[in-house]
Amino acid sequence: xxKQLPINTAILAFLCSFTVISNAQSLPPAWADxxxxxxxxxxxxxxxxxxxxxxxxxxSRDSWAPLKLALTHxxxxxxxxxxxxxxxxxxxxxxxxxxxxxxxxxNSSSTFPLLEQFFKYQVRNFNEFLKWYI
Numbered sequence: 001x002x003k004q005l006p007i008n009t010a011i012l013a014f015l016c017s018f019t020v021i022s023n024a025q026s027l028p029p030a031w032a033d034x035x036x037x038x039x040x041x042x043x044x045x046x047x048x049x050x051x052x053x054x055x056x057x058x059x060s061r062d063s064w065a066p067l068k069l070a071l072t073h074x075x076x077x078x079x080x081x082x083x084x085x086x087x088x089x090x091x092x093x094x095x096x097x098x099x100x101x102x103x104x105x106x107n108s109s110s111t112f113p114l115l116e117q118f119f120k121y122q123v124r125n126f127n128e129f130l131k132w133y134i
Contacts, residue, residue, distance in 0.1 A: 037080035055096035061119040
């Protein structure tokens with residue numbers, strides 16, 4: 001003979017599962033996650049370019065200059081939103097990303113100059129394994 005759960009336990013189980021499901025379906029935040037590159041005034045309905053960069057990744061460094069040229073060329077028609085994505089196989093990637101977040105909190109105009117400094121002196125921050133591939 002099977003034992004039935006008391007009604008209180010069944011209601012509690014339903015409420016717990018309802019809470020988990022409703023929390024999993026929450027809306028995205030109202031603000032943009034990332035750093036907005038100030039390239040002058042932005043016109044109405046700009047095209048938003050979202051880039052995911054690792055501050056100590058050579059591919060991110062190599063794509064930064066052409067991306068800035070495109071932003072300059074298209075002017076107010078485009079906007080850049082930069083997201084940081086520190087890769088686990090780059091030494092100091094997380095620390096560099098945290099430094100950019102801190103710089104942005106203290107003075108938002110210092111974020112992109114600091115990123116360019118990371119790119120300029122990037123070879124110093126590479127781990128030994130990745131230096132062989134540069």
